[in-house]
Amino acid sequence: MDIAALSGEIFGFIPLGDIMLYITPFxxxxxxxxxxxxxxxxISKTETQVExxxxxxxxxxxxxxxxxxxIRRFLAIICGLATSGAMITGDLFNFTLFVTLIGILNIxxxxxxxxxxxxxxxxxxxxxxxxxxxxxFSGAALILGATGTLSILNLAQIQPNPMVYFGSALILIGLLxxxxxxxxxxxxxxxxxTPGSPFILIIHLSSLLIITRAIEILLIINTF
Amino acid sequence: MASIxxxxxxxxxxxxxxxxLQRKVMARVQMRPGPPIIQYVLHTLKFYLKETSFPKTAAMxxxxxxxxxxxxxxxxxxxxxxxxxxxxxxxFGIYAMHKIVEHNAGSSSGSPYxxxxxxxxxxxxxxxxxxxALLIVVYLQTHTMIIxxxxxxxxxxxxxxFSIPLAxxxxxxxxxxxxHYSLFSITKGKDIISGYETEHFGVMRGYLMFSExxxxxxxxxxxxxxxxxPLSLISYFMGMIVISVIIAxxxxxxxxxxxxxxxxxxxxxxxxxxxxxxxxxxx
Numbered sequence: 358m359d360i361a362a363l364s365g366e367i368f369g370f371i372p373l374g375d376i377m378l379y380i381t382p383f384x385x386x387x388x389x390x391x392x393x394x395x396x397x398x399x400i401s402k403t404e405t406q407v408e409x410x411x412x413x414x415x416x417x418x419x420x421x422x423x424x425x426x427x428i429r430r431f432l433a434i435i436c437g438l439a440t441s442g443a444m445i446t447g448d449l450f451n452f453t454l455f456v457t458l459i460g461i462l463n464i465x466x467x468x469x470x471x472x473x474x475x476x477x478x479x480x481x482x483x484x485x486x487x488x489x490x491x492x493x494f495s496g497a498a499l500i501l502g503a504t505g506t507l508s509i510l511n512l513a514q515i516q517p518n519p520m521v522y523f524g525s526a527l528i529l530i531g532l533l534x535x536x537x538x539x540x541x542x543x544x545x546x547x548x549x550x551t552p553g554s555p556f557i558l559i560i561h562l563s564s565l566l567i568i569t570r571a572i573e574i575l576l577i578i579n580t581f
Numbered sequence: 582m583a584s585i586x587x588x589x590x591x592x593x594x595x596x597x598x599x600x601x602l603q604r605k606v607m608a609r610v611q612m613r614p615g616p617p618i619i620q621y622v623l624h625t626l627k628f629y630l631k632e633t634s635f636p637k638t639a640a641m642x643x644x645x646x647x648x649x650x651x652x653x654x655x656x657x658x659x660x661x662x663x664x665x666x667x668x669x670x671x672x673f674g675i676y677a678m679h680k681i682v683e684h685n686a687g688s689s690s691g692s693p694y695x696x697x698x699x700x701x702x703x704x705x706x707x708x709x710x711x712x713x714a715l716l717i718v719v720y721l722q723t724h725t726m727i728i729x730x731x732x733x734x735x736x737x738x739x740x741x742x743f744s745i746p747l748a749x750x751x752x753x754x755x756x757x758x759x760x761h762y763s764l765f766s767i768t769k770g771k772d773i774i775s776g777y778e779t780e781h782f783g784v785m786r787g788y789l790m791f792s793e794x795x796x797x798x799x800x801x802x803x804x805x806x807x808x809x810x811p812l813s814l815i816s817y818f819m820g821m822i823v824i825s826v827i828i829a830x831x832x833x834x835x836x837x838x839x840x841x842x843x844x845x846x847x848x849x850x851x852x853x854x855x856x857x858x859x860x861x862x863x864x
Contacts, residue, residue, distance in 0.1 A: 363720070365727065383671045383674060404638055557685075
Protein backbone atom coordinates (compact mmCIF):
# COMPACT_ATOMS: atom_id res chain seq x y z
CA MET A 358 0.00 0.00 0.00
CA ASP A 359 1.00 3.60 -0.47
CA ILE A 360 2.25 5.00 2.86
CA ALA A 361 1.91 8.54 1.49
CA ALA A 362 -1.86 8.01 1.17
CA LEU A 363 -2.00 7.26 4.88
CA SER A 364 0.52 9.48 6.64
CA GLY A 365 1.27 12.13 4.04
CA GLU A 366 4.15 12.70 1.66
CA ILE A 367 7.38 10.84 2.56
CA PHE A 368 10.09 13.45 3.22
CA GLY A 369 12.96 10.96 3.28
CA PHE A 370 14.49 7.75 4.59
CA ILE A 371 17.06 7.06 7.31
CA PRO A 372 18.71 3.67 6.71
CA LEU A 373 19.92 1.97 9.90
CA GLY A 374 21.29 -1.37 8.74
CA ASP A 375 18.35 -3.46 7.56
CA ILE A 376 15.91 -1.12 9.33
CA MET A 377 14.73 1.77 7.20
CA LEU A 378 13.11 4.71 8.99
CA TYR A 379 10.73 6.77 6.87
CA ILE A 380 9.86 10.36 7.69
CA THR A 381 6.32 11.61 7.00
CA PRO A 382 4.47 14.67 8.39
CA PHE A 383 2.68 12.28 10.76
CA UNK A 384 5.78 10.56 12.14
CA UNK A 385 7.65 13.86 12.37
CA UNK A 386 4.83 15.54 14.31
CA UNK A 387 4.45 12.64 16.71
CA UNK A 388 8.21 12.30 17.21
CA UNK A 389 8.68 16.03 17.80
CA UNK A 390 5.61 16.15 20.10
CA UNK A 391 6.94 13.31 22.26
CA UNK A 392 10.38 14.96 22.47
CA UNK A 393 8.95 18.39 23.38
CA UNK A 394 6.88 16.89 26.21
CA UNK A 395 9.93 14.90 27.40
CA UNK A 396 11.96 18.12 27.51
CA UNK A 397 9.18 19.82 29.50
CA UNK A 398 9.19 16.94 31.99
CA UNK A 399 12.97 17.15 32.35
CA ILE A 400 12.92 20.84 33.34
CA SER A 401 9.74 20.96 35.45
CA LYS A 402 9.17 20.82 39.19
CA THR A 403 6.27 18.83 40.60
CA GLU A 404 3.05 20.30 41.97
CA THR A 405 1.95 20.13 45.63
CA GLN A 406 -1.47 18.59 46.07
CA VAL A 407 -3.54 20.54 48.58
CA GLU A 408 -6.71 19.14 50.11
CA UNK A 409 -8.85 20.28 53.04
CA UNK A 410 -8.40 18.08 56.10
CA UNK A 411 -11.57 16.45 57.42
CA UNK A 412 -12.65 17.68 60.86
CA UNK A 413 -10.25 20.65 61.08
CA UNK A 414 -9.41 23.90 59.32
CA UNK A 415 -5.97 22.69 58.27
CA UNK A 416 -4.81 21.79 54.76
CA UNK A 417 -3.30 18.47 53.84
CA UNK A 418 -0.30 18.99 51.53
CA UNK A 419 1.19 16.10 49.59
CA UNK A 420 4.49 16.73 47.81
CA UNK A 421 7.33 14.60 46.45
CA UNK A 422 10.67 14.29 48.24
CA UNK A 423 13.94 14.77 46.34
CA UNK A 424 14.91 11.10 46.17
CA UNK A 425 11.54 10.07 44.74
CA UNK A 426 11.58 13.07 42.39
CA UNK A 427 14.94 12.07 40.91
CA ILE A 428 14.08 8.43 40.22
CA ARG A 429 10.64 9.26 38.79
CA ARG A 430 12.05 11.99 36.57
CA PHE A 431 14.71 9.60 35.25
CA LEU A 432 12.10 6.93 34.44
CA ALA A 433 9.79 9.54 32.87
CA ILE A 434 12.55 10.80 30.57
CA ILE A 435 13.42 7.25 29.47
CA CYS A 436 9.71 6.62 28.86
CA GLY A 437 9.53 9.81 26.75
CA LEU A 438 12.50 8.68 24.68
CA ALA A 439 10.97 5.22 24.23
CA THR A 440 7.74 6.89 23.06
CA SER A 441 9.68 9.02 20.57
CA GLY A 442 11.37 5.85 19.33
CA ALA A 443 8.03 4.12 18.86
CA MET A 444 6.79 7.11 16.85
CA ILE A 445 9.65 7.09 14.35
CA THR A 446 10.66 3.42 14.10
CA GLY A 447 10.29 1.64 10.80
CA ASP A 448 10.48 -1.87 12.27
CA LEU A 449 7.56 -3.79 13.72
CA PHE A 450 9.65 -5.66 16.29
CA ASN A 451 11.23 -2.42 17.53
CA PHE A 452 7.75 -0.96 17.86
CA THR A 453 6.54 -3.86 20.02
CA LEU A 454 9.75 -3.63 22.04
CA PHE A 455 9.25 0.09 22.66
CA VAL A 456 5.63 -0.54 23.67
CA THR A 457 6.67 -3.17 26.21
CA LEU A 458 9.42 -0.90 27.55
CA ILE A 459 6.85 1.88 27.95
CA GLY A 460 4.57 -0.51 29.89
CA ILE A 461 7.38 -1.41 32.30
CA LEU A 462 8.43 2.23 32.74
CA ASN A 463 4.83 3.28 33.41
CA ILE A 464 4.71 0.85 36.33
CA UNK A 465 8.12 2.08 37.51
CA UNK A 466 7.08 5.75 37.49
CA UNK A 467 4.17 5.00 39.79
CA UNK A 468 5.75 2.29 41.95
CA UNK A 469 7.93 4.84 43.81
CA UNK A 470 4.76 6.45 45.24
CA UNK A 471 3.82 5.62 48.83
CA UNK A 472 0.02 5.59 48.39
CA UNK A 473 -1.63 2.18 48.76
CA UNK A 474 -4.50 2.76 46.26
CA UNK A 475 -2.07 3.99 43.62
CA UNK A 476 0.25 1.02 44.20
CA UNK A 477 -2.70 -1.38 43.96
CA UNK A 478 -3.65 0.18 40.65
CA UNK A 479 -0.06 -0.01 39.39
CA UNK A 480 0.04 -3.69 40.38
CA UNK A 481 -3.19 -4.42 38.49
CA UNK A 482 -1.97 -2.49 35.45
CA UNK A 483 1.32 -4.36 35.72
CA UNK A 484 -0.47 -7.69 35.52
CA UNK A 485 -2.43 -6.61 32.44
CA UNK A 486 0.72 -5.16 30.81
CA UNK A 487 2.72 -8.33 31.44
CA UNK A 488 -0.05 -10.55 30.08
CA UNK A 489 -0.44 -8.24 27.06
CA UNK A 490 3.21 -8.50 26.12
CA UNK A 491 2.63 -12.12 25.08
CA UNK A 492 0.09 -11.45 22.27
CA UNK A 493 2.11 -8.38 21.30
CA PHE A 494 5.30 -10.32 20.61
CA SER A 495 3.43 -13.38 19.31
CA GLY A 496 1.71 -11.18 16.74
CA ALA A 497 5.02 -9.74 15.54
CA ALA A 498 6.51 -13.25 15.40
CA LEU A 499 3.56 -14.55 13.35
CA ILE A 500 3.89 -11.67 10.90
CA LEU A 501 7.62 -12.36 10.56
CA GLY A 502 6.88 -16.04 9.95
CA ALA A 503 4.19 -15.27 7.38
CA THR A 504 6.04 -12.56 5.42
CA GLY A 505 9.75 -13.03 6.18
CA THR A 506 10.23 -9.40 7.20
CA LEU A 507 9.44 -6.99 10.03
CA SER A 508 10.33 -3.83 8.12
CA ILE A 509 7.19 -1.72 7.86
CA LEU A 510 8.29 -0.41 4.46
CA ASN A 511 8.63 -3.99 3.15
CA LEU A 512 5.37 -5.08 4.80
CA ALA A 513 3.62 -2.25 2.91
CA GLN A 514 4.56 -3.98 -0.36
CA ILE A 515 3.36 -7.47 0.64
CA GLN A 516 -0.15 -8.79 0.04
CA PRO A 517 -1.55 -9.67 3.51
CA ASN A 518 -2.58 -13.29 4.14
CA PRO A 519 -4.80 -14.74 6.93
CA MET A 520 -1.76 -15.26 9.18
CA VAL A 521 -0.91 -11.55 8.89
CA TYR A 522 -4.49 -10.66 9.86
CA PHE A 523 -4.29 -13.02 12.85
CA GLY A 524 -0.90 -11.60 13.88
CA SER A 525 -2.27 -8.07 13.61
CA ALA A 526 -5.27 -9.01 15.78
CA LEU A 527 -2.86 -10.31 18.43
CA ILE A 528 -0.81 -7.10 18.26
CA LEU A 529 -4.02 -5.08 18.65
CA ILE A 530 -5.02 -7.06 21.76
CA GLY A 531 -1.53 -6.58 23.21
CA LEU A 532 -1.64 -2.86 22.51
CA LEU A 533 -5.04 -2.44 24.15
CA UNK A 534 -3.70 -3.99 27.33
CA UNK A 535 -0.35 -2.17 27.30
CA UNK A 536 -1.87 1.23 26.61
CA UNK A 537 -4.82 0.84 29.00
CA UNK A 538 -7.58 1.67 26.52
CA UNK A 539 -11.16 0.70 27.44
CA UNK A 540 -12.01 -1.92 28.71
CA UNK A 541 -8.61 -1.96 30.50
CA UNK A 542 -8.79 1.71 31.51
CA UNK A 543 -10.03 0.89 35.02
CA UNK A 544 -6.66 -0.59 35.94
CA UNK A 545 -4.76 2.46 34.83
CA UNK A 546 -6.88 5.52 35.69
CA UNK A 547 -6.36 5.26 39.46
CA UNK A 548 -2.59 5.50 38.91
CA UNK A 549 -3.13 9.14 37.97
CA UNK A 550 -4.21 10.13 41.49
CA THR A 551 -0.57 10.30 42.53
CA PRO A 552 1.20 13.70 42.78
CA GLY A 553 3.89 14.43 40.19
CA SER A 554 2.01 15.92 37.25
CA PRO A 555 4.96 16.04 34.81
CA PHE A 556 5.68 12.34 35.38
CA ILE A 557 2.14 11.11 35.02
CA LEU A 558 1.90 13.14 31.81
CA ILE A 559 4.32 10.73 30.20
CA ILE A 560 2.17 7.74 31.21
CA HIS A 561 -0.83 9.25 29.43
CA LEU A 562 1.22 10.61 26.54
CA SER A 563 2.89 7.29 25.81
CA SER A 564 -0.44 5.40 25.85
CA LEU A 565 -2.26 7.76 23.49
CA LEU A 566 0.59 8.23 21.05
CA ILE A 567 1.17 4.47 20.90
CA ILE A 568 -2.49 3.91 19.94
CA THR A 569 -2.23 6.54 17.23
CA ARG A 570 0.95 5.06 15.76
CA ALA A 571 -0.46 1.54 16.04
CA ILE A 572 -3.40 2.52 13.84
CA GLU A 573 -0.98 3.66 11.14
CA ILE A 574 1.13 0.49 11.37
CA LEU A 575 -1.84 -1.90 11.42
CA LEU A 576 -3.40 -0.19 8.40
CA ILE A 577 -0.09 -0.38 6.50
CA ILE A 578 0.29 -4.10 7.25
CA ASN A 579 -3.30 -5.15 6.60
CA THR A 580 -4.16 -3.26 3.43
CA PHE A 581 -2.62 -3.65 -0.02
CA MET B 582 1.11 32.48 5.89
CA ALA B 583 -1.87 34.71 5.07
CA SER B 584 -3.99 31.60 4.53
CA ILE B 585 -3.01 30.27 7.96
CA UNK B 586 -3.88 33.57 9.66
CA UNK B 587 -7.22 33.88 7.86
CA UNK B 588 -8.18 30.29 8.68
CA UNK B 589 -7.08 30.77 12.29
CA UNK B 590 -9.19 33.89 12.68
CA UNK B 591 -12.20 32.21 11.08
CA UNK B 592 -11.77 29.15 13.32
CA UNK B 593 -11.40 31.19 16.50
CA UNK B 594 -14.34 33.46 15.70
CA UNK B 595 -16.68 30.75 14.39
CA UNK B 596 -15.76 28.41 17.26
CA UNK B 597 -16.57 30.97 19.96
CA UNK B 598 -19.79 32.10 18.25
CA UNK B 599 -20.95 28.50 17.76
CA UNK B 600 -20.30 27.73 21.44
CA UNK B 601 -22.27 30.88 22.30
CA LEU B 602 -25.09 29.79 20.02
CA GLN B 603 -25.11 26.38 21.62
CA ARG B 604 -25.46 27.92 25.11
CA LYS B 605 -28.29 30.15 23.86
CA VAL B 606 -30.23 27.25 22.32
CA MET B 607 -29.71 25.12 25.44
CA ALA B 608 -31.04 27.95 27.60
CA ARG B 609 -34.13 28.42 25.42
CA VAL B 610 -34.90 24.69 25.48
CA GLN B 611 -34.62 24.83 29.28
CA MET B 612 -37.01 27.85 29.37
CA ARG B 613 -34.23 30.29 30.41
CA PRO B 614 -33.30 33.54 28.62
CA GLY B 615 -29.62 32.48 28.46
CA PRO B 616 -26.53 34.59 27.74
CA PRO B 617 -26.11 36.57 24.50
CA ILE B 618 -24.61 34.56 21.63
CA ILE B 619 -21.42 36.65 21.66
CA GLN B 620 -20.97 36.09 25.41
CA TYR B 621 -18.34 33.39 24.90
CA VAL B 622 -16.38 35.71 22.58
CA LEU B 623 -16.44 38.48 25.21
CA HIS B 624 -15.64 35.99 27.94
CA THR B 625 -12.56 34.75 26.06
CA LEU B 626 -11.32 38.28 25.27
CA LYS B 627 -11.90 39.33 28.89
CA PHE B 628 -9.36 36.82 30.17
CA TYR B 629 -6.62 38.29 27.99
CA LEU B 630 -7.07 41.63 29.77
CA LYS B 631 -7.19 40.19 33.28
CA GLU B 632 -4.22 39.89 35.61
CA THR B 633 -2.57 36.46 35.38
CA SER B 634 -1.78 34.79 38.69
CA PHE B 635 -0.15 31.43 39.29
CA PRO B 636 -0.93 29.02 42.14
CA LYS B 637 1.98 28.55 44.58
CA THR B 638 1.42 24.81 44.39
CA ALA B 639 1.67 24.57 40.57
CA ALA B 640 4.30 22.50 38.75
CA MET B 641 6.38 25.20 37.05
CA UNK B 642 7.13 25.77 34.16
CA UNK B 643 4.96 22.84 33.17
CA UNK B 644 1.78 24.64 34.28
CA UNK B 645 2.42 27.56 31.90
CA UNK B 646 3.78 25.48 29.03
CA UNK B 647 0.84 23.09 28.98
CA UNK B 648 -1.77 25.84 28.34
CA UNK B 649 0.37 27.41 25.62
CA UNK B 650 0.96 23.97 24.07
CA UNK B 651 -2.78 23.49 23.64
CA UNK B 652 -2.87 26.62 21.46
CA UNK B 653 0.11 25.43 19.42
CA UNK B 654 -1.47 22.01 18.91
CA UNK B 655 -4.70 23.40 17.48
CA UNK B 656 -2.90 25.95 15.31
CA UNK B 657 -1.10 22.92 13.83
CA UNK B 658 -4.54 21.36 13.42
CA UNK B 659 -5.68 24.37 11.38
CA UNK B 660 -2.58 24.13 9.19
CA UNK B 661 -3.03 20.39 8.61
CA UNK B 662 -6.81 20.66 8.13
CA UNK B 663 -8.38 23.61 6.29
CA UNK B 664 -5.08 25.10 5.04
CA UNK B 665 -3.10 22.16 3.57
CA UNK B 666 -5.77 19.41 3.70
CA UNK B 667 -3.16 16.91 4.89
CA UNK B 668 -3.53 13.52 6.55
CA UNK B 669 -6.47 12.70 8.81
CA UNK B 670 -4.09 10.50 10.77
CA UNK B 671 -2.11 13.57 11.75
CA UNK B 672 -5.29 15.25 12.97
CA PHE B 673 -5.92 12.09 14.98
CA GLY B 674 -2.47 12.63 16.54
CA ILE B 675 -3.36 16.25 17.27
CA TYR B 676 -6.55 15.11 18.98
CA ALA B 677 -4.55 12.63 21.09
CA MET B 678 -2.22 15.43 22.18
CA HIS B 679 -5.26 17.59 22.99
CA LYS B 680 -6.43 14.88 25.39
CA ILE B 681 -2.97 14.79 26.99
CA VAL B 682 -2.97 18.54 27.54
CA GLU B 683 -6.54 18.43 28.91
CA HIS B 684 -5.38 15.81 31.38
CA ASN B 685 -2.28 17.67 32.52
CA ALA B 686 -3.77 21.14 32.67
CA GLY B 687 -5.83 19.67 35.49
CA SER B 688 -3.10 17.89 37.38
CA SER B 689 -0.36 20.55 37.12
CA SER B 690 -2.07 23.10 39.39
CA GLY B 691 -2.24 21.01 42.58
CA SER B 692 -5.98 21.64 42.93
CA PRO B 693 -8.07 18.61 43.97
CA TYR B 694 -10.71 19.60 41.39
CA UNK B 695 -8.09 19.68 38.65
CA UNK B 696 -6.80 16.34 39.88
CA UNK B 697 -10.23 14.72 39.68
CA UNK B 698 -10.67 16.17 36.21
CA UNK B 699 -7.28 14.69 35.30
CA UNK B 700 -8.33 11.21 36.42
CA UNK B 701 -11.59 11.58 34.48
CA UNK B 702 -9.64 12.74 31.42
CA UNK B 703 -7.83 9.41 31.49
CA UNK B 704 -11.20 7.65 31.66
CA UNK B 705 -12.62 9.66 28.78
CA UNK B 706 -9.50 9.42 26.61
CA UNK B 707 -9.66 5.64 26.77
CA UNK B 708 -13.02 5.80 25.00
CA UNK B 709 -12.75 8.98 22.93
CA UNK B 710 -9.68 7.81 21.06
CA UNK B 711 -11.33 4.60 19.80
CA UNK B 712 -14.27 6.82 18.81
CA UNK B 713 -11.95 9.06 16.81
CA ALA B 714 -10.42 5.90 15.34
CA LEU B 715 -13.70 5.51 13.41
CA LEU B 716 -11.83 7.42 10.74
CA ILE B 717 -10.11 4.16 9.76
CA VAL B 718 -13.46 3.14 8.29
CA VAL B 719 -13.12 6.17 6.01
CA TYR B 720 -9.71 4.86 4.95
CA LEU B 721 -11.08 1.37 4.26
CA GLN B 722 -13.77 2.91 2.05
CA THR B 723 -11.68 5.51 0.21
CA HIS B 724 -8.17 3.96 0.47
CA THR B 725 -6.74 7.31 1.51
CA MET B 726 -6.37 9.38 4.64
CA ILE B 727 -5.43 12.57 2.82
CA ILE B 728 -8.27 15.05 3.24
CA UNK B 729 -8.00 16.52 -0.28
CA UNK B 730 -8.21 12.98 -1.76
CA UNK B 731 -11.22 12.15 0.43
CA UNK B 732 -12.95 15.29 -0.90
CA UNK B 733 -12.15 14.23 -4.47
CA UNK B 734 -13.49 10.72 -3.76
CA UNK B 735 -16.75 12.19 -2.52
CA UNK B 736 -17.12 14.52 -5.48
CA UNK B 737 -17.05 11.40 -7.71
CA UNK B 738 -18.88 8.83 -5.52
CA UNK B 739 -21.16 11.01 -3.41
CA UNK B 740 -20.93 11.91 0.32
CA UNK B 741 -19.55 9.22 2.60
CA UNK B 742 -22.44 9.63 5.03
CA PHE B 743 -24.51 7.55 2.55
CA SER B 744 -21.91 4.81 1.99
CA ILE B 745 -20.70 4.45 5.62
CA PRO B 746 -23.63 5.88 7.62
CA LEU B 747 -22.83 3.98 10.83
CA ALA B 748 -19.37 5.56 11.05
CA UNK B 749 -20.94 8.99 10.42
CA UNK B 750 -23.51 8.52 13.17
CA UNK B 751 -20.95 7.24 15.66
CA UNK B 752 -18.54 10.07 14.85
CA UNK B 753 -21.42 12.39 15.72
CA UNK B 754 -21.24 10.89 19.23
CA UNK B 755 -17.68 12.22 19.42
CA UNK B 756 -18.98 15.69 18.52
CA UNK B 757 -21.52 15.43 21.35
CA UNK B 758 -18.73 14.28 23.65
CA UNK B 759 -16.59 17.33 22.95
CA UNK B 760 -19.45 19.84 23.12
CA HIS B 761 -19.97 22.03 26.16
CA TYR B 762 -22.31 20.74 28.90
CA SER B 763 -22.74 17.40 27.15
CA LEU B 764 -23.78 14.19 28.85
CA PHE B 765 -20.19 12.94 28.37
CA SER B 766 -18.32 16.04 29.56
CA ILE B 767 -17.13 14.36 32.73
CA THR B 768 -13.87 16.32 32.77
CA LYS B 769 -15.75 19.57 33.26
CA GLY B 770 -18.70 18.40 35.35
CA LYS B 771 -19.96 21.07 37.73
CA ASP B 772 -19.29 18.73 40.68
CA ILE B 773 -15.60 19.54 40.09
CA ILE B 774 -16.16 23.32 39.54
CA SER B 775 -14.59 23.96 36.10
CA GLY B 776 -12.58 20.74 35.95
CA TYR B 777 -9.11 21.18 34.54
CA GLU B 778 -9.69 24.93 34.01
CA THR B 779 -10.42 25.62 37.68
CA GLU B 780 -6.96 26.90 38.59
CA HIS B 781 -6.14 28.71 35.36
CA PHE B 782 -6.48 32.47 35.48
CA GLY B 783 -5.94 35.44 33.15
CA VAL B 784 -4.06 34.73 29.95
CA MET B 785 -3.73 31.02 30.84
CA ARG B 786 -7.53 30.68 30.86
CA GLY B 787 -7.70 32.76 27.69
CA TYR B 788 -5.38 30.29 25.96
CA LEU B 789 -7.51 27.35 27.06
CA MET B 790 -10.77 28.98 25.89
CA PHE B 791 -9.21 30.08 22.59
CA SER B 792 -8.01 26.53 21.98
CA GLU B 793 -11.40 25.06 22.87
CA UNK B 794 -13.06 27.29 20.31
CA UNK B 795 -10.63 26.21 17.60
CA UNK B 796 -10.99 22.55 18.56
CA UNK B 797 -14.79 22.78 18.33
CA UNK B 798 -14.56 24.42 14.89
CA UNK B 799 -12.03 21.82 13.76
CA UNK B 800 -14.13 18.85 14.86
CA UNK B 801 -17.15 20.25 13.00
CA UNK B 802 -14.97 20.96 9.97
CA UNK B 803 -13.60 17.41 9.96
CA UNK B 804 -17.09 15.92 10.30
CA UNK B 805 -18.53 17.99 7.47
CA UNK B 806 -15.50 17.51 5.21
CA UNK B 807 -15.13 13.78 5.74
CA UNK B 808 -18.78 12.77 5.65
CA UNK B 809 -20.54 15.41 3.55
CA UNK B 810 -18.09 15.88 0.71
CA PRO B 811 -17.01 19.02 -1.06
CA LEU B 812 -18.90 21.93 0.48
CA SER B 813 -18.94 25.64 -0.25
CA LEU B 814 -18.07 28.18 2.45
CA ILE B 815 -21.76 28.93 3.03
CA SER B 816 -22.57 25.19 3.29
CA TYR B 817 -19.83 24.81 5.90
CA PHE B 818 -21.24 27.65 7.99
CA MET B 819 -24.81 26.38 7.66
CA GLY B 820 -23.72 22.83 8.49
CA MET B 821 -21.84 23.97 11.57
CA ILE B 822 -24.80 25.99 12.79
CA VAL B 823 -27.25 23.10 12.24
CA ILE B 824 -25.00 20.58 14.01
CA SER B 825 -24.39 22.97 16.92
CA VAL B 826 -28.15 23.51 17.32
CA ILE B 827 -28.91 19.76 17.21
CA ILE B 828 -26.19 19.07 19.78
CA ALA B 829 -27.45 21.93 21.97
CA UNK B 830 -30.93 20.39 22.01
CA UNK B 831 -29.50 16.96 22.90
CA UNK B 832 -27.37 18.46 25.69
CA UNK B 833 -30.23 20.55 27.04
CA UNK B 834 -32.41 17.53 27.67
CA UNK B 835 -29.80 15.02 28.89
CA UNK B 836 -28.16 14.84 32.32
CA UNK B 837 -24.40 14.30 32.67
CA UNK B 838 -23.48 10.62 32.93
CA UNK B 839 -21.46 8.88 35.60
CA UNK B 840 -17.82 8.54 34.34
CA UNK B 841 -18.06 4.74 34.04
CA UNK B 842 -21.35 4.89 32.16
CA UNK B 843 -19.98 7.62 29.92
CA UNK B 844 -16.92 5.57 28.96
CA UNK B 845 -18.87 2.35 28.38
CA UNK B 846 -21.45 4.15 26.22
CA UNK B 847 -18.72 5.74 24.09
CA UNK B 848 -16.70 2.56 23.71
CA UNK B 849 -19.86 0.67 22.72
CA UNK B 850 -20.56 3.30 20.06
CA UNK B 851 -16.95 3.05 18.81
CA UNK B 852 -17.21 -0.75 18.68
CA UNK B 853 -20.52 -0.65 16.79
CA UNK B 854 -19.23 2.07 14.47
CA UNK B 855 -15.96 0.35 13.52
CA UNK B 856 -16.99 -3.30 13.37
CA UNK B 857 -20.56 -2.61 12.18
CA UNK B 858 -19.24 -0.51 9.30
CA UNK B 859 -16.68 -3.15 8.33
CA UNK B 860 -19.37 -5.88 8.37
CA UNK B 861 -21.67 -3.67 6.27
CA UNK B 862 -18.83 -3.05 3.80
CA UNK B 863 -18.18 -6.80 3.49
CA UNK B 864 -21.90 -7.56 2.99
